[in-house]
Amino acid sequence: MIKPLRSVAVAILAFQAVFALVLCLAHYARGYSEQLEIVTQMAGGDYAARQYPRFRQNPALTASHLVPSIAFILIGATQLSKRSRLAYPKVHRWLGRLFALTTVVISITGILISIVLNYTGVSEIVPSLVFGTLSIVSVILGVRRARQKHFVAHREWMLRAYAVALGIVTARLALFGFTSLTGEPASEFFGTIFWLGSGSNLLGVEVWINLTRAKPRPLGKVTSSLANAG
Ligand code: HEM
Numbered sequence: 539m540i541k542p543l544r545s546v547a548v549a550i551l552a553f554q555a556v557f558a559l560v561l562c563l564a565h566y567a568r569g570y571s572e573q574l575e576i577v578t579q580m581a582g583g584d585y586a587a588r589q590y591p592r593f594r595q596n597p598a599l600t601a602s603h604l605v606p607s608i609a610f611i612l613i614g615a616t617q618l619s620k621r622s623r624l625a626y627p628k629v630h631r632w633l634g635r636l637f638a639l640t641t642v643v644i645s646i647t648g649i650l651i652s653i654v655l656n657y658t659g660v661s662e663i664v665p666s667l668v669f670g671t672l673s674i675v676s677v678i679l680g681v682r683r684a685r686q687k688h689f690v691a692h693r694e695w696m697l698r699a700y701a702v703a704l705g706i707v708t709a710r711l712a713l714f715g716f717t718s719l720t721g722e723p724a725s726e727f728f729g730t731i732f733w734l735g736s737g738s739n740l741l742g743v744e745v746w747i748n749l750t751r752a753k754p755r756p757l758g759k760v761t762s763s764l765a766n767a768g
Contacts, residue, residue, distance in 0.1 A: 540749065547746055551618070554707040554739075555611050561710065562604040562611075565593060580714050584723030589657045596655060603647040607703075610640040614700045634684065634696075641677040641699050645670035661729025669736040673702050694747050701743035702736045709735025 567573060578586040593600040613633050616622060623630045652666035680695035709731040716727040 543749065550742070551704075552615075554704045555615050557707045557710075558611050558704055559608060561706065562608050565600065565604055570594070580710065581724045582717035582722075584725060585657075585713075585717075589655075589724070592655045599647065599651060599654060603644060603651055606640040606643040606647070610637065610644055610703065613637045613640065617696070618700075631684075634681070637696075638677045638681050641673050641703065644703060645673045658725050658728040662732065665729060665732035665736070669702050669705065669732065672736075672740075673699050676702065690752050694751070697743050697747060698740065701739040705732075705736030705739040707735070708738055 564573060564576070574586050574590065577590045581590075613636055617630060617633055617637060649663075649666050649670045652663045656662060676695045676699035680692055680699060683689070683692040683695060712731045712734045713724055713727060716722070716731070717724055720726075
């Protein structure tokens with residue numbers, strides 16, 4: 539039961555990670571008019587005309603969000619690999635610290651962008667504050683649990699931090715669905731897609747965590763292994 543589910547979860551995660559990378563790198567691709575054409579297809583003409591150009595007009599703020607986001611995606615994907623964790627525990631610890639730092643940076647710059655380059659007012663700021671804070675709290679708890687050698691809880695908090703931030707992908711897909719189905723401008727749905735994106739990712743990761751949480755060994759097995767040891 540868990541094995542086929544694991545393949546589905548890995549496929550969803552890989553898709554989201556690749557899509558998120560493309561979203562970031564697209565800002566630095568050549569051919570701005572082609573970029574605008576794709577953004578118009580993906581998010582409608584209002585977003586392409588009023589919001590997307592503001593990222594180009596504010597390169598420092600945009601880069602302070604997108605460059606650490608790229609590092610966050612790549613490090614997160616590497617850290618999830620059990621093989622690399624077991625083979626290189628020292629590397630896992632260092633990359634874990636870097637992952638925590640990038641999570642804090644992308645969350646703070648994401649919240650800043652929602653205020654400085656605001657597109658739809660409070661409806662954009664509130665979910666950014668909620669999910670940005672949630673990402674930071676998750677990663678801080680993840681690091682603390684690792685230090686306390688509570689690795690079950692460490693894994694769970696790090697998964698939450700990764701999934702909440704990757705909610706950007708679900709949000710963008712929802713925006714594409716809403717704008718293309720209704721023909722309404724992106725501003726109509728902007729708040730909704732943030733809640734939907736990170737909210738559904740959070741729900742998905744909670745299901746996954748509960749399905750795969752390491753169970754405590756039954757008492758019978760513990761006492762028999764103790765007896766064998768003695
Ligand atoms: C994997 C992590 C993340 C990635 C890859 C990412 C990527 C991006 C990209 C590519 C944009 C530019 C929007 C566009 O291309 O149309 C953006 C904007 C934004 N991000 Fe992030 N982001 C991430 C995490 C976060 C987090 C945790 C927050 C929460 C605070 C956040 C809040 C925002 C906001 C509010 C905007 C402006 C939205 C807009 O006007 O389009 N991001 N992000």
